[in-house]
Structure formats: structure tokens, C-alpha cells
Amino acid sequence: xxxxxxxxxxxxxxxxxxxxxxxxxxxxxxxxxxxxxxxxxxxxxxxxxxxxxxxxxxxxxxxxxxxxxxxxxxxxxxxxxxxxxxxxxxxxxxxxxxxxxxxxxxxxxxxxxxxxxxxxxxxxxxxxxxxxxxxxxxxxxxxxxx
Ligand SMILES: [Zn+2]
Numbered sequence: 001x002x003x004x005x006x007x008x009x010x011x012x013x014x015x016x017x018x019x020x021x022x023x024x025x026x027x028x029x030x031x032x033x034x035x036x037x038x039x040x041x042x043x044x045x046x047x048x049x050x051x052x053x054x055x056x057x058x059x060x061x062x063x064x065x066x067x068x069x070x071x072x073x074x075x076x077x078x079x080x081x082x083x084x085x086x087x088x089x090x091x092x093x094x095x096x097x098x099x100x101x102x103x104x105x106x107x108x109x110x111x112x113x114x115x116x117x118x119x120x121x122x123x124x125x126x127x128x129x130x131x132x133x134x135x136x137x138x139x140x141x142x143x144x145x146x
Contacts, residue, residue: 001092003027020098032095038104039091045111046087051141075129076144079122086118
């Protein structure tokens with residue numbers, strides 16, 4: 001990810017290396033995807049949607065390696081991993097909207113986009129097990145142990 005701190009270390013003069021969303025931290029990968037208030041708020045919404053409680057301070061590596069113990073089944077791990085990647089994708093897309101267009105989504109809009117995109121990705125790739133749209137929105141954690 002070409003965050004400002006990485007570009008700065010490579011000698012690209014950006015003048016400002018602070019987070020474009022919160023202006024409250026240096027733009028690193030961990031800050032952008034996890035620790036930025038905008039990202040934390042979105043991860044908390046995603047965790048709430050999945051009935052997983054409060055999102056805690058985990059490194060991006062743990063999240064993207066799927067090391068969160070949310071499921072014991074391989075299907076459950078796969079769909080949770082897909083949701084994590086879609087969330088990270090939208091966080092980065094939202095950051096780019098701010099950098100290039102000067103605007104960002106509200107968290108409820110971003111969560112809705114994550115629900116739609118992750119359902120689409122999983123439904124198209126998973127042929128053996130069907131995911132119901134209504135239960136995907138209302139109680140997706142039922143799929144964690146399928
Ligand atoms: Zn930030």
C-alpha cells in the first residue's frame with residue numbers, strides 16, 4: 001500500500017505525511033487500516049454486524065492472516081477472511097476518495113457497501129454452500145460454523 005510514510009521513506013516529498021482522513025496520526029499501513037478513528041469505527045461496525053463484540057487493537061497482519069479465532073470451520077474462516085479483505089479494501093478506497101476527491105463515506109454507508117460487496121464475492125465463488133441475503137444482513141455469524 002502506498003501510504004504516505006512509505007512514499008516519504010522512498011524520497012518522494014509529499015510535504016504532509018499525516019492521515020488524510022483524521023489528520024491525527026502519521027499515515028502508516030497500520031494507522032490507515034486499523035488505528036485511524038474512521039477505520040476503528042468501521043471495524044467496530046463490522047464486528048457488531050457479526051456479533052463479535054468490540055474490535056480490539058490487533059495488528060493488520062493478524063487480521064489479514066485470518067488469525068482471529070472467529071470460526072473453527074474452513075468455510076467460516078474463508079467467509080470471515082473475505083469480509084476482512086472487503087473491509088480493508090473499502091477503508092483504502094475511502095482514503096483514496098478523500099485524497100483524490102476531498103470526500104469520504106459515512107460509516108453506515110461504508111458498512112452497507114461492505115455487506116453488498118462481500119455477499120457478492122462469496123456468493124459468486126462459493127458454489128457448494130448457499131448464503132441467504134437476509135441472513136447475511138441480519139445474522140451472518142450463523143455461517144461461521146457451517
Ligand atoms: Zn487517520
